[in-house]
Amino acid sequence: MRRLRSWLDATPIAGLALDVVREATGRTDPLEPLRPARAVAIPRGAHVAFWSLVGGVGTSSTAALVAHRSAGAGRAPVLVDIDRWAPSLALRAGLQAASVADALLRPGRERECLSRWSDVPFLPGAPGLDAMFETERVAQLLARVAEGDPMVVDLGSGADALDAGILATMDALCVVAGPRASQLQAAFCSVALLRAAPCRVGLVLVGAAVPDAERIAVRLPWPLFAAIPTDPYLATDAFAARAPTMAAVDRLIGALS
Ligand SMILES: Nc1ncnc2c1ncn2[C@@H]1O[C@H](COP(=O)(O)OP(=O)(O)OP(=O)(O)O)[C@@H](O)[C@H]1O
Ligand SMILES: [Mg+2]
Incomplete structure (x- = not known):
């Protein structure tokens, strides 16, 4: 369909x-809800990470939307959840399958652990990942799983999730933030953590209209990649989004080029 x-x-x-x-x-x-839009594809071979200092802002949903929208445009990135504490994408996908933890135990055969979430090759996260997280091993896993394909990585949230060794393998990091006071405070506190970021950094505001997002972005050191509107479909546990949300995701993917 x-x-x-x-x-x-x-x-x-x-x-x-x-x-x-x-x-x-x-x-x-x-x-707006009816306006047709051609899906935009993530750049060839690009590795893009999504992260937020605080949880619950929409990091995972936005990462998944980017992967699915790009797949709709004919270039499906590999989607990998390396949230070490509470990986949620498999729940969203309704999938029980081999996870990052399983892939770490199969060096050289990581791609065999990939599942499919619609058209997107997907490696779910593992709740116990923090206990076995070694930067070099995870970076190697990501490289082998992507194997030249574009990749979207859900880093999860919190300062620990911002691993410099992993970031160094990314082309871009999307810092996801929300418009509430505590969420904005978190975005401002992220600045110090990202001063020496080894990749391009951009801001993604979830739940904000473009003019508000622009006002927020001028106070932060990163370009505004996109403002993702509040979406009543996304607010449920189902994974569906309205056309304006998809258009915003297209702008986000466009900003990655
Ligand atoms: N654009 C949106 N509009 C409305 N609700 C949204 C939107 N994006 C995400 N949500 C909802 O917000 C909640 C948190 O979303 P999500 O899991 O993507 O955030 P997260 O930052 O990854 O959270 P976590 O800290 O659990 O990893 C979910 O209930 C989701 O359905
Ligand atoms: Mg998440």
């Missing part, structure tokens, strides 16, 4: 359908 939808969105039929709806409703603009 998703493929059919992407194909239809890319044809003139989508424009015609919008004209018909505009005529029927008398509304010219915006018809």
